[in-house]
Structures are given as C-alpha cells and as structure tokens.
Amino acid sequence: MISYSSINHKSIVATIFTVAIAFFISCGGGGGGGSTPTDYIPDIKAVGSSGNTSVIVYFSEPVDESTAQDTANYVLTPSIAVTSATRDAVDTSMVTLVTAAQTSGTNYKLEISNIEDLTGNTITANSFQYFIGTGAIDSTQPSILSVTTIDDNTIEVIFSEPMNTTTTTDSLNYTVTEADGSILTITGVVNQAGDMTVRLTVTETLNGYIYTIFADYNDGGGLLPHSDAGSIEDTNANDLSATGSIATFTGSGTMPSSITDGPVISDPTGDGTTNGFSMLFTYNSKVYIGPSGTDSKVFRINPDGTEPELVSLVFDNTHEGSLTYSLDPGPDTEDGIDFFTSGAIGGTEYLFIGPSRSSGNLIYMYYTSDSGNTLTFNSIDYNLLGGQSKGVSSMFVYNDNMYAGVPDTGGARPYFIKLNSIEASPTVGTEIINLDGTDMPRIGNGGTNVGIDTIYEFDGSIFIANGGQASSDSDGGIVRSIGVNKSDPGDYSDNSGDWEDITPTGITEWYNSNARYNIILPAINKLLPGQKAFPAMASFNGKLYVARNTNQGPQLWVFEDLNGTYEESDWALFNDGDDITDLGDANNTHITLLVANGGRLYIGFDNATTGVEIWRTKTDNSHPSALSDFEQVGADGLGDATNNHRINHGFSVADGSVPYLWLICGKSGSPLTVFRTNNN
Numbered sequence: 062m063i064s065y066s067s068i069n070h071k072s073i074v075a076t077i078f079t080v081a082i083a084f085f086i087s088c089g090g091g092g093g094g095g096s097t098p099t100d101y102i103p104d105i106k107a108v109g110s111s112g113n114t115s116v117i118v119y120f121s122e123p124v125d126e127s128t129a130q131d132t133a134n135y136v137l138t139p140s141i142a143v144t145s146a147t148r149d150a151v152d153t154s155m156v157t158l159v160t161a162a163q164t165s166g167t168n169y170k171l172e173i174s175n176i177e178d179l180t181g182n183t184i185t186a187n188s189f190q191y192f193i194g195t196g197a198i199d200s201t202q203p204s205i206l207s208v209t210t211i212d213d214n215t216i217e218v219i220f221s222e223p224m225n226t227t228t229t230t231d232s233l234n235y236t237v238t239e240a241d242g243s244i245l246t247i248t249g250v251v252n253q254a255g256d257m258t259v260r261l262t263v264t265e266t267l268n269g270y271i272y273t274i275f276a277d278y279n280d281g282g283g284l285l286p287h288s289d290a291g292s293i294e295d296t297n298a299n300d301l302s303a304t305g306s307i308a309t310f311t312g313s314g315t316m317p318s319s320i321t322d323g324p325v326i327s328d329p330t331g332d333g334t335t336n337g338f339s340m341l342f343t344y345n346s347k348v349y350i351g352p353s354g355t356d357s358k359v360f361r362i363n364p365d366g367t368e369p370e371l372v373s374l375v376f377d378n379t380h381e382g383s384l385t386y387s388l389d390p391g392p393d394t395e396d397g398i399d400f401f402t403s404g405a406i407g408g409t410e411y412l413f414i415g416p417s418r419s420s421g422n423l424i425y426m427y428y429t430s431d432s433g434n435t436l437t438f439n440s441i442d443y444n445l446l447g448g449q450s451k452g453v454s455s456m457f458v459y460n461d462n463m464y465a466g467v468p469d470t471g472g473a474r475p476y477f478i479k480l481n482s483i484e485a486s487p488t489v490g491t492e493i494i495n496l497d498g499t500d501m502p503r504i505g506n507g508g509t510n511v512g513i514d515t516i517y518e519f520d521g522s523i524f525i526a527n528g529g530q531a532s533s534d535s536d537g538g539i540v541r542s543i544g545v546n547k548s549d550p551g552d553y554s555d556n557s558g559d560w561e562d563i564t565p566t567g568i569t570e571w572y573n574s575n576a577r578y579n580i581i582l583p584a585i586n587k588l589l590p591g592q593k594a595f596p597a598m599a600s601f602n603g604k605l606y607v608a609r610n611t612n613q614g615p616q617l618w619v620f621e622d623l624n625g626t627y628e629e630s631d632w633a634l635f636n637d638g639d640d641i642t643d644l645g646d647a648n649n650t651h652i653t654l655l656v657a658n659g660g661r662l663y664i665g666f667d668n669a670t671t672g673v674e675i676w677r678t679k680t681d682n683s684h685p686s687a688l689s690d691f692e693q694v695g696a697d698g699l700g701d702a703t704n705n706h707r708i709n710h711g712f713s714v715a716d717g718s719v720p721y722l723w724l725i726c727g728k729s730g731s732p733l734t735v736f737r738t739n740n741n
Contacts, residue, residue: 063470066575074577076682077495078385081617083137086716089477092302100182101122102176102182102183102184103121103178103182103183104120104121104185105118105120105121105126105171105188105189105190105220105433105434105435106119106120106121106154106191106370107119107206108171108190108192108200110163110169110193110195111152111157111221112199113163113197114159114162114196115159116171117155117157117158117446118156118158118622119154119155119206120154120155120156120176120184120475121154121368122150122154122178123153123154123179123649124176124177124179124180125177125178126153128175128176129176129258130145130147130148131146131175132145132146132158133175133220134175135172135173136173137160137170137526138169138170138635138659139164139167141161141162141163142160143158143159143160144159144161145151145159147159151516155211158522163194163196164196164349164689165195165196165197165198165200166193166194167193167194168193168384169191169193169194170189170191171189171190171191171192172187173187173189174187175543185432188431189437190433190435191437192435193741194280196446199222199295199301200297200496201222201299202301202302202305203222203293203301203302203305204221204293204296204301204302204304204305204306205218205220205221205274205276205301205305205307206219206220206305207298207308208274208308208309209310210267210272210312210313211547213267213268214262214264214266214267215262215263215312216263216267216272216310217253217259217260217261218258218259218261218274219257219258220295220301221257221711222295222296223257223295223296224256224257224294224295224296225298226256226259226294228293229250229259230250230251231419231563232247232249232250233263234276234277234292234293234648235247235250235261235274235275235276236274236275237261237263237273237275238272238275238327239265239269239327240269240270240271240323240325241323241327241734242328242732242734243354243388245261245263246265247261247262247263249261249262250263266672267313268313268523269312269314270311270312270316270366271309271310271311271312271325271366271369272310272311272312273308273309273331274295274307274309274310275305275331276306276308277293277300277306281540286374292735294454297598301663302356302413307371309360310369311366311369316365316366317737318741319738319739320675320699320700320724320738321695321700323355325362325723326360326369326734327732327733327734327735328372328733328734328737329350329351329360329733329735330350330351330353330354330358330359330360331353332353332675332732337354337587337728338587339351339691339709339725339733340401341712341723342401342402343402343403343410345432347362347364347368348361348362349354349361349401350362351398352374352388352397352398352401353371353388355387356387356389357373357374357386357387358371358374358499359371359372359374360372364715364716364717364721365716367564370671372434372435373386373434373435374387374388374436374437376391376437376440377438378391378392378425378427378440379485380393380425380442380485380547381393382447388416388427391416392425392440393418393424393425395416395417395418395425396418396586397417397586397738398415398416398587399416399417399454399587399588400414400454400455400456401414402415402456403456403458404458404463405461406458406461406463406480406482406483407461407482407483408463409430411428411429411432412428412436412438413426413427413428414426414428414438415453415456415464415465415467417451417586419450419452419586420451421448421450421451422446422448423441423443423446423453424442426440426453427439427440427441428483434603437439438484440485440688441483441485441486441493442485442487443467444486444489444493445476445478446467446476447469447476448471449466449471450468450471450476451469451470451585452512452585452586452587453467453468454466454467454468454475454513454514454527454588455513455515455516455525456516461481462479462480462481462549463479463480463481464478464480464496464523465477465480465514465516466498466513466514466516466525467513468512468513468526468582468585469512469585470513472499473499474499474505474511474512475499475505475511475527476493476495476499478496479493479494479496480492480493480494480549481493481494494552495552496552497535497552497554498513498525500553501525501553501560501562502538502562503535503536503538503539503540503564505539505658507586511537511582512527513525513526513527514582514595514673515597515598517598518606518621519541519600520605521540522543522548523542523547524536524539524541524542524605525539526540526594526598527579527582528578528579528582528593531581532578533575536578536579537579537595538562538564538566539562539564539607540560540561540562541560541561541563542559542561543558543561544558546626551600552584561627563620563627563631565629565632565721567734568629568632568634569701570616570634570640572724573613573640578612578638579595579610579611579612580592580593580610580611580612581593582594589707590653590654590667590708591610591651591653591667591708593610594610594611595607596651596654596655597652597653597654597656598657599662601683604619604620604621605619605620605621606618606655606657606662607619608652608654608664613641614641614642614647614650615641615643615651616642616643616651617652617664618632618633618635619632619633619657635685635688643662644666644676644688644691645688646666647667648670649667650666650668650669650670651667652665652666653665653673654675654711654724657705657713657723658677658713658720658721659713659720660681660740661678661740662677662678662685663676663692663694664676664677665675665708665711666708667706667707667708668698668706669728670701671698671702672697672705672706673695673707675693675695675699675724676691676692676693677691677692678690678691678692679691679692692733694738699724699726699734699736704727704728704732705726705727705728706726706727707723707726707727707728709726709727710725711723711725713728719739720739721738721739722737722738722739724736724738
C-alpha cells in the first residue's frame with residue numbers, strides 16, 4: 062500500500078502569515094491495516110499566493126470539477142477579482158485561481174462556498190483561510206507543499222514554487238524521524254522535473270506509521286533549531302519559511318493499537334526538545350494535540366490515524382483591533398495558551414482557548430467554530446475578572462454552558478465563570494455569570510495561588526475541586542451543584558442552595574490527623590496534572606472516581622451517592638495500607654491520569670525514577686473495590702523509562718466502535734510522545 066500526506070505552511074509571523082498544513086490522503090485502504098476511510102465533508106487545507114495574480118487552493122480531498130471551477134464560489138477580502146479557477150488535471154484536490162493584481166504583504170481572506178467532493182459532500186458555507194499577497198517582485202517564502210511515500214525507501218517532497226536545486230538536493234538539509242523519534246539515514250536527494258520536487262532515498266524501510274520530515278534542519282547531534290539562515294531557497298533567494306519546513310506523512314505500517322506497539326508519534330508539533338504544557342482534546346470528531354511551543358499551531362489526526370496534519374491558529378481580537386498568528390504574544394499581549402476545551406452551545410460546536418497573561422488583568426477568552434487547516438479564533442470579553450487574573454486552570458462544556466476556572470492571587474480568588482452565549486461582549490449576570498467561587502466553602506481564597514483544578518459533570522451535577530494551603534480550614538476541597546438547578550446552577554452568593562460542599566474532611570484517610578493536605582498550586586500558568594491537587598475525575602459504571610495529590614503522596618477516591626443525600630460514607634479510598642494509592646511503588650509520586658475508556662478505568666502516575674506507570678481495571682471488573690482489581694499496562698516508562706517521566710494529558714476517544722485511551726508523556730527537555738491503547 063502507498064499512502065501519502067500533503068503539507069503546506071505559509072509563514073506570517075509579525076509580517077509573514079502562517080498557514081500550516083499536512084493532510085493525509087489514503088490510497089487503497091487508509092492509515093494502514095486496510096480500514097475503510099470515512100466519507101468526510103471537504104475542508105480547505107491550504108491557501109497560498111504563488112504569484113502576483115495566482116493563488117493555489119488545496120482541499121482535503123479531490124473536488125468536483127464543475128463546482129471547483131465556478132469563480133462565484135470564491136470571494137477575496139480586501140476585494141480583488143477572481144477571473145478564473147482551474148482544477149489541476151493530475152491532483153484533483155488542487156485549484157489554481159487567477160486574480161487581479163495582489164498587493165505585496167497584504168493579508169487576504171479567501172472565503173469558499175458550494176465546493177463539492179466527488180461523492181457530493183459540500184464544504185461548509187463561507188469556509189475561509191488567510192494568505193499573504195505577492196507583489197510584482199516575489200518576496201514570498203517557499204514552503205513544503207506535500208510529502209509522499211513513493212515506495213519502501215523513497216520519499217517525495219514537493220515545494221510551493223520552483224527552488225534553488227543546489228539547496229534542495231543537499232541531504233544535510235533534511236532530517237526524517239519515525240514515530241519514536243529515531244532518525245532515518247538519508248542516502249541521496251534527487252531533483253525532479255520542474256525544480257519543485259525532490260525525492261529522498263533512505264536506508265530504512267518505511268514500514269512505520271507516522272513520520273516527520275524537517276527541512277532546513279540536520280541531524281548533527283540531534284534536531285537543530287531552525288536558524289532561518291536560508292539553507293533551502295527558492296530561485297529568488299527567498300528562504301524556506303520556518304513553519305513551512307515541517308511535515309508529517311505516513312508509511313505503510315498500521316496505527317498502534319496498544320502501548321506495546323510503540324508511540325503514535327513523537328514531537329507532534331515539531332518543537333524538538335520542548336516539553337511544556339500540552340493537551341489532548343477532540344473537536345469536530347478529530348484528535349488534537351497541542352499547542353506548539355510557539356502557541357501558534359496544533360497537531361490533529363482522525364481517530365483512525367488518517368489525515369495527520371499541523372493546523373495554524375489565528376487570533377482575531379476585534380476589541381483590540383488586532384490580529385496575531387500566535388497567542389505568545391496575543392492581541393492583548395497574552396503570553397501563551399493555558400487550556401483547550403470543546404463542546405456545543407446553541408447547537409454549534411465550538412473550540413475554546415483559555416489564554417495566559419502573566420502580567421495580570423486577563424480580559425479575553427477565545428473561540429472558533431472553524432474546521433479547516435487554519436482555525437481563526439475570535440475574542441470574548443469576560444467583563445468581570447480582576448487585575449490579578451493571569452491564566453485559566455480548567456474549562457468544561459456541559460448543558461449549553463462553558464465553565465472556566467480562572468486562577469487569581471487577589472482577594473477574589475478564584476474566579477469561576479459560566480458562559481451560555483457566544484457574544485463578543487456578553488452581558489454580565491445573564492450571558493456570562495460569575496459563580497462566586499471565592500465565596501464557596503473550601504474553594505475560595507484559601508491560598509496564595511488559587512484556581513479550580515478540575516470541572517466535571519457527574520449524574521447531572523457540576524463537580525469542582527481545588528487545593529489551597531497546608532491548613533485544615535483552607536485546604537481546598539470538592540463542591541458539587543445540587544437541587545433542581547444542579548444541571549444549570551446559579552452563582553453561590555445569590556443561589557447558595559445550588560451548591561454543596563462534599564469534601565470528606567471527617568474521614569481519617571483524608572487528613573491523617575491534620576498532617577496530610579492537598580499539594581499547593583505552584584503556579585497559575587500552563588499547569589501540568591502533577592501540579593494540581595485534583596488533576597482529574599472520571600465517571601465509571603455509575604460511580605465518580607477522583608484523583609488527589611497530597612503532601613504525603615497520591616490518592617484515588619471513589620464517590621457513590623447512595624441515598625440522594627450527601628454523607629461522608631459515600632466516599633471510599635483505594636488504600637495501599639498507608640492511606641496512599643501508589644500501587645506499591647513509592648516512586649509513583651503524583652497521580653496524573655484518570656480516564657474511563659469503555660469497560661476499563663485507567664489510572665497513571667508520574668515517576669521520575671523508573672518512568673510513568675499506567676494501570677487499569679482487570680477484564681470484566683466493572684466495580685473495582687481494591688487495588689488488586691487493577692493491572693499494569695505496558696512496562697514502566699512505556700518502553701522509554703529514561704524520557705517518559707510524566708503524563709501531560711490523557712483522554713478517551715473511539716475509533717469506530719473501539720474505545721482508545723490516548724496519552725501524552727515525556728519529561729522536561731525531551732520531546733513529547735503520544736501513545737494510544739485499546740482495552741485488549
């Protein structure tokens with residue numbers, strides 16, 4: 062089987078616009094293993110100017126000729142005419158537009174409607190992407206346009222325009238890595254007709270699953286940072302764009318089905334040794350991983366492994382009158398991304414971003430309903446945060462509401478927000494509500510850095526939890542919504558009957574004679590699970606499981622509301638014998654994973670000594686009552702105990718009818734590694 066991926070990254074950072082693309086098209090079965098691809102709605106995958114009067118548009122799949130060549134389906138802003146549209150005779154996912162003369166450096170918005178794929182699926186109306194115009198003199202940086210596995214040892218790379226072949230045929234200008242991060246041996250690079258294409262020969266057989274190619278990098282001692290020194294150039298001496306130099310593509314292998322199969326991909330956003338904050342999340346039925354170290358892109362892939370690609374992020378803040386292509390800095394001098402979540406409000410699915418602003422006075426959150434290769438986020442003004450609000454520690458969508466926990470170091474800490482309408486400036490008290498987390502028992506104002514670690518829905522109630530400080534009366538805890546409004550609770554100050562403290566402070570194992578406390582939040586930006594007192598909750602067969610990190614070690618608690626009225630006997634601890642849940646390994650210092658995946662409950666631990674450990678309930682054990690009901694999954698460190706010391710995030714998503722647990726692991730200074738496993 063031959064499968065291939067196309068990728069296009071157009072860089073506009075400051076003065077250069079970035080469109081990052083890598084799209085997978087499967088021939089004869091898709092993603093390895095002979096699975097049948099889903100018939101997706103077509104997306105815009107890339108748009109780029111290829112000359113003063115030419116624009117190239119790439120779609121996610123082949124498109125119908127008649128709709129693709131109808132110029133009425135393309136609208137440019139600022140307004141310039143589209144005089145013709147021609148679908149490529151060979152690559153039928155590509156359309157070339159002839160336009161009126163473009164203005165150099167201008168950001169153009171191309172809106173596309175009515176385009177159909179070959180089975181009649183129609184692109185979402187008014188889908189759009191940005192690109193930068195090319196003047197009469199070409200100053201546009203080239204980028205990788207597509208990467209194709211030709212055979213077991215040959216890779217084809219197509220650039221966005223004719224290139225200086227002396228630079229593109231130098232093998233030292235490329236590094237190719239397999240999913241586990243191992244570097245392939247390049248034995249030759251040969252130019253092809255037209256000077257836009259080269260073919261790389263490698264020693265290793267391309268029978269892995271996902272590969273990454275880095276152009277303008279070399280492997281002298283490892284992946285080197287892109288210096289933008291211009292090792293690869295076009296014929297007009299324009300350097301290969303930094304973000305247009307990375308692409309993912311597929312070999313002939315099958316998608317990993319278990320941890321023992323090895324990782325899905327290493328370093329998914331191409332950040333080299335960057336291993337900071339990163340999350341897994343789903344949006345529009347795809348798996349997303351990110352952000353990148355530059356807070357400008359995310360990696361996404363279908364749950365079955367098809368269409369791996371890098372996706373660019375654009376932030377359009379009309380309040381500030383500015384647009385940026387990263388959130389570091391963002392339109393309001395934000396300095397990064399703190400949280401992602403997705404869900405439906407008013408019948409539309411949105412992807413939300415909670416930003417970081419370390420200087421304080423955080424004002425905006427961002428949202429999008431885009432689905433293409435470039436996701437344009439618009440701003441929402443909170444209208445109610447304080448000067449010490451610096452980031453977002455949790456977000457969750459349920460019942461047409463988006464809930465957010467905003468850490469704070471001021472007297473109102475933490476903010477607990479409910480948004481129920483997508484408006485640029487929602488009305489405080491109706492469209493956006495401060496739920497008064499600062500006044501909630503055990504939640505508010507209990508430490509220097511106070512956020513809300515976790516927001517979760519169980520049995521129609523909203524559960525929140527956080528840590529505070531080492532004191533029994535301000536140590537944080539767990540609160541849930543109750544009563545007739547439990548699925549849509551009001552603010553605590555005016556509706557205190559909507560909320561209930563269910564922290565089991567009277568249970569000996571919780572406090573251990575006032576010597577055991579929740580760990581203290583060390584920061585309020587880009588928090589990792591191991592830094593939170595309550596990193597996760599999970600619903601499993603009618604019970605709520607809660608992960609807790611204390612100053613004496615990790616704990617796993619289970620909650621079951623037995624009679625509809627809260628009692629401390631509703632709680633029970635999975636006890637190793639010392640009131641700690643470390644599965645017999647004292648090096649399991651923090652519990653950082655808790656996910657229900659179909660018929661199994663998974664828990665995981667950070668371990669800097671022998672590597673992370675993943676455990677799950679044994680087969681057909683739907684109601685675990687003791688730690689003997691769990692079994693370890695894979696080896697310590699998931700096969701790389703040297704580098705997999707912590708779990709950045711984990712979640713469950715189905716590939717067809719089969720649920721899979723996805724994980725991001727790593728350690729500081731090493732690339733992130735992504736795994737997935739089924740329950741077998």
